[in-house]
Amino acid sequence: MEREELRKIIEGIIFVSDEPVNEKTIQKAIGDSVDLSTIKGILQELQLEYSSSTHGFELVEVAGGYQFRTKKELREWIRKLEKFQPQRFSRSAMEVLSIIAYRQPVTRAEIEAMRGGIDSSGALRTLLLKKLIKISGRKNDVPGRPFTYSTTKKFLEVFGLKDLSDLPPIEEFIKKEV
Amino acid sequence: MRVNLPLFEGPLDLLLYLIKKNEFDIFDIPISQITQEYLEYLSNMEKLNMEIATEFIVMAAKLLQIKVMMLLRGDEEAEEDPREELVSALISYQAFKEAVDFLLSREILNKDVFLKSHAKKQIEDEEVWTELSPSDLMLLMKDILKRMKKPSFQEIEIEKVSVVEKVKFIIEKTSENKTFLFDELVSEISNLMHLVAFILAILELMRLGIVKVVQMKPFGKIMVYRTEKKFEENLLKGIEEYGERRAQEDN
Numbered sequence: 001m002e003r004e005e006l007r008k009i010i011e012g013i014i015f016v017s018d019e020p021v022n023e024k025t026i027q028k029a030i031g032d033s034v035d036l037s038t039i040k041g042i043l044q045e046l047q048l049e050y051s052s053s054t055h056g057f058e059l060v061e062v063a064g065g066y067q068f069r070t071k072k073e074l075r076e077w078i079r080k081l082e083k084f085q086p087q088r089f090s091r092s093a094m095e096v097l098s099i100i101a102y103r104q105p106v107t108r109a110e111i112e113a114m115r116g117g118i119d120s121s122g123a124l125r126t127l128l129l130k131k132l133i134k135i136s137g138r139k140n141d142v143p144g145r146p147f148t149y150s151t152t153k154k155f156l157e158v159f160g161l162k163d164l165s166d167l168p169p170i171e172e173f174i175k176k177e178v
Numbered sequence: 179m180r181v182n183l184p185l186f187e188g189p190l191d192l193l194l195y196l197i198k199k200n201e202f203d204i205f206d207i208p209i210s211q212i213t214q215e216y217l218e219y220l221s222n223m224e225k226l227n228m229e230i231a232t233e234f235i236v237m238a239a240k241l242l243q244i245k246v247m248m249l250l251r252g253d254e255e256a257e258e259d260p261r262e263e264l265v266s267a268l269i270s271y272q273a274f275k276e277a278v279d280f281l282l283s284r285e286i287l288n289k290d291v292f293l294k295s296h297a298k299k300q301i302e303d304e305e306v307w308t309e310l311s312p313s314d315l316m317l318l319m320k321d322i323l324k325r326m327k328k329p330s331f332q333e334i335e336i337e338k339v340s341v342v343e344k345v346k347f348i349i350e351k352t353s354e355n356k357t358f359l360f361d362e363l364v365s366e367i368s369n370l371m372h373l374v375a376f377i378l379a380i381l382e383l384m385r386l387g388i389v390k391v392v393q394m395k396p397f398g399k400i401m402v403y404r405t406e407k408k409f410e411e412n413l414l415k416g417i418e419e420y421g422e423r424r425a426q427e428d429n
Contacts, residue, residue: 068293102274167280
């Protein structure tokens with residue numbers, strides 16, 4: 001298959017998909033005759049092409065795949081177009097979310113201890129409802145075997161992260177001065 | 179008197195604010211000074227009739243304890259610094275606050291950046307039922323338990339509640355393409371044991387992929403429906419087996 005044609009096919013596959021698409025999914029659709037490195041190369045080409053200022057959207061690597069997303073500078077326009085509530089987060093929900101992101105799997109008691117003993121059940125509930133976190137198991141060596149919480153794939157999608165290692169190490173956030 | 183009080187997420191947040199305001203060295207916090215300012219803040223809250231959360235009081239006690247230990251410590255270098263635990267809690271909390279800023283600085287989906295499928299979803303929204311997971315059901319159960327009236331006096335009776343009966347009941351309710359509303363059924367259940375059995379039955383049926391629990395929109399009505407119709411016989415056999423298994427477990 002010509003590289004030009006392959007490029008068109010890959011572009012089309014990403015365009016119609018609701019979820020981020022990875023190299024393997026693309027290979028499954030096209031066939032094994034095309035190797036992953038070729039697909040990867042084409043994805044990078046497409047990324048470069050759409051990153052140019054002439055396009056309104058770009059190809060973003062997120063949650064283990066590739067996805068077309070509108071560019072940030074268009075947000076005011078798009079918000080005007082679509083009458084919907086933009087994603088909002090409370091301070092407490094964000095604190096709980098960042099603790100879970102870095103310390104997962106983590107129990108509610110552990111989260112609350114790190115926040116100075118603040119009741120975090122409301123924030124956990126909000127995050128569960130928004131499907132940014134999930135109950136990932138139980139801590140068996142603690143009395144009462146409390147639930148442990150972890151982040152979800154949706155968390156990666158919402159915050160535009162490739163995977164969890166895309167988060168900067170927490171040590172980077174430790175400052176010598178307040 | 180008008181007092182403008184900044185609001186804090188908790189005692190650590192307040193302490194970090196006081197350290198920053200006074201330009202204290204976080205590794206050498208003047209405990210008596212910060213304790214005084216901390217307590218002043220709490221008393222201002224009280225003056226404004228604001229409710230002071232218990233964690234603020236707990237921290238006040240901790241600060242006073244550290245203050246006393248500092249006084250008793252003397253000059254010996256070898257001894258452990260009583261502030262150590264507090265300092266490391268503050269540093270790690272500060273790091274998570276930075277992590278929050280990092281996350282909020284990202285290009286957030288449906289706030290800064292958008293997907294093409296969004297428009298499609300908005301249009302279909304009216305008909306879209308989202309499937310609920312067992313953990314959603316758990317949250318729901320908590321709500322139901324809260325809503326359940328607790329009689330002040332109750333006769334305690336030992337009643338054998340059968341999950342199998344509930345399974346059969348749900349199967350019957352969902353036969354011939356029928357659906358039922360979760361709320362309607364639950365509102366009729368007044369007994370905790372029956373509720374637990376009912377939820378267990380739904381969970382078991384969800385696990386076997388026989389029923390699906392869906393919700394139209396957040397906080398909307400919840401509906402239970404059958405996924406397969408043709409396996410009626412297998413189904414009943416499965417239920418009997420499940421009943422036997424449970425009976426064995428009970429013995």
